[in-house]
Amino acid sequence: MxxxxxxxxxxxxxxxxxxxxxxxxxxxxxxxxxxxxxxxxxxxxxxxxxxxxxxxxxxxxxxxxxxxxxxxxxxxxxxxxxxxxxxxxxxxxxxxxxxKTAREKLVEEGDFPEVAVYLRVKELEAQVNGVHSVAATNEVHAPPPLPEGASVSIGSMAPEEVGEVVDTEFRRRIEELAAREDFQSEEGQRQLRELVTEALRGEVNERDVRQRTS
Missing domain, CATH: 1.25.40.20 (Ankyrin repeat-containing domain)
Structure with missing residues (x-):
């Protein structure tokens, strides 16, 4: 056989x-x-x-x-x-x-939240680069990697909340960053990675505080 x-x-x-x-x-x-x-x-x-x-x-x-x-x-x-x-x-x-995307399916099923969060980070990075490509060069740029050793703390965030990271303030900040002349420089890309991870970690930390004080 x-x-x-x-x-x-x-x-x-x-x-x-x-x-x-x-x-x-x-x-x-x-x-x-x-x-x-x-x-x-x-x-x-x-x-x-x-x-x-x-x-x-x-x-x-x-x-x-x-x-x-x-x-x-x-x-x-x-x-x-x-x-x-x-x-x-x-x-x-x-x-x-x-x-559904792979990330959306994971969130719906409540499976493997670390993978779901990782995919959400990549979506955010792609969104930032998409804003820059439209505003500046109309060229597609590959999403920059997260800093070496960087990790996302999931904390007590429920799986269904993974997709709720982006808000109006985040959109304003990425648009502001993407419009800068030094966006593609090492410093611009460093600030981009910090913004992406900050957005995700900030959302988690806010929920942690609410759960601890409720």
Whole structure:
């Protein structure tokens, strides 16, 4: 009986890569539900396998299953989500058949809040760069990474509140920053990263205070 590449991927079985190299089309194959080796690798946090699938076998990082969901929708760790988005360039804006992005689905289901918060940060960064590209050069800039070692404290924020970070004041501040001539300089990008993390942390801290004093 032929080995099942999806099961091999889930187990990170050493037999998988020789099987794929002997029959490269299997790397992009999908079962009757659209489940793929990419989905299996992401779901089980096999990061090196994800890299190999995209870089060696040229598998589409945004390959969709029958529900219109990519590997990003099944990422359960920050490391996996970060790899997919920042290294393999997965599209965070893709919506499944229910009209939800990966982040929105995580928030709705209350699963893996650290991944949801990370994706929210990337949305905010993309929003800032979108404002700048329209106001200044009309060019698309890749979202800048968060500072090395920076992390987001989720605190007691409820999963359904992750999407409520952006407010009018934040929009005003990012527009002001994006309009600056030195926006693309090292200092401008440092202030951008600080603003993004401050917005998220500030929202969390406010909720923490309200919960402690209520």
């Amino acid at each position: 032929a080995a099942n590449p999806f099961l091999l991927a889930a187990d990170s079985d050493p037999r998988l890569l020789p099987l794929l190299r002997a029959n490269p089309s299997l790397a992009s194959s999908q079962d009757d539900h659209g489940y793929s080796v990419m989905h299996a690798a992401a779901s089980y946090n096999h990061l090196d396998l994800l890299r190999t699938l995209v870089n060696e076998f040229q598998v589409n990082v945004d390959l969709k299953d029958e529900d219109g969901e990519t590997a990003l929708f099944v990422a359960e760790t920050m490391d996996c989500a970060k790899l997919l988005v920042e290294e393999l360039h997965a599209d965070i804006t893709i919506r499944n058949d229910e009209g």
